[in-house]
Amino acid sequence: MKDKHVTLTLNGRKATLIVEDRTTLLSALREYGVTSLKRGCEEGECGACTVIINGLPQKSCLVLAREAEGAEVLTVEGLVKKGRLHPIQQAFVDEGAIQCGYCTPGMVMTTYALLKKNPSPSEEEIKEALSGNICRCTGYLSIIRAVKKSAAILSGKVKGGELREDD
Ligand code: FES
Numbered sequence: 603m604k605d606k607h608v609t610l611t612l613n614g615r616k617a618t619l620i621v622e623d624r625t626t627l628l629s630a631l632r633e634y635g636v637t638s639l640k641r642g643c644e645e646g647e648c649g650a651c652t653v654i655i656n657g658l659p660q661k662s663c664l665v666l667a668r669e670a671e672g673a674e675v676l677t678v679e680g681l682v683k684k685g686r687l688h689p690i691q692q693a694f695v696d697e698g699a700i701q702c703g704y705c706t707p708g709m710v711m712t713t714y715a716l717l718k719k720n721p722s723p724s725e726e727e728i729k730e731a732l733s734g735n736i737c738r739c740t741g742y743l744s745i746i747r748a749v750k751k752s753a754a755i756l757s758g759k760v761k762g763g764e765l766r767e768d769d
């Protein structure tokens with residue numbers, strides 16, 4: 603029986619999830635309508651379910667929804683502002699880093715967390731950061747290019763995307 607209420611901040615707004623004791627954050631958020639995060643392995647291996655919790659990338663299939671009480675959770679939906687893609691999303695599109703797209707939301711959120719912590723990562727640091735995100739389509743080269751391009755745009759080294767105050 604679903605009788606637990608979990609209140610958190612989801613993409614900047616208060617949200618209340620109704621869950622069971624063992625409901626994962628992945629299931630709870632998808633049931634709430636946040637469908638960007640994908641159900642992949644559900645064992646913490648593929649990264650398709652990655653969200654940012656209190657500033658850190660987390661595999662939401664490994665987090666119980668009740669553990670997210672009071673947390674700030676960010677998903678891809680929270681990156682889109684006024685209908686415009688975030689520069690990271692745009693870079694993934696521009697670099698052809700999306701094929702089936704199943705891994706993309708997780709890749710984007712991992713990239714977002716990386717660039718918040720390290721605005722100019724080396725290729726090795728990018729590979730390390732993305733090591734928990736599996737892509738079965740692209741071969742990763744285009745994804746690494748997209749992360750480098752995102753870093754350059756967000757740090758103002760190149761023009762691209764629509765930079766915003768809160769990027
Ligand atoms: S579904 Fe969570 S890591 Fe694969």
Ligand code: FES
Binds near residue numbers: 701736738
């Ligand atoms: S684009 Fe298909 S799994 Fe990455």
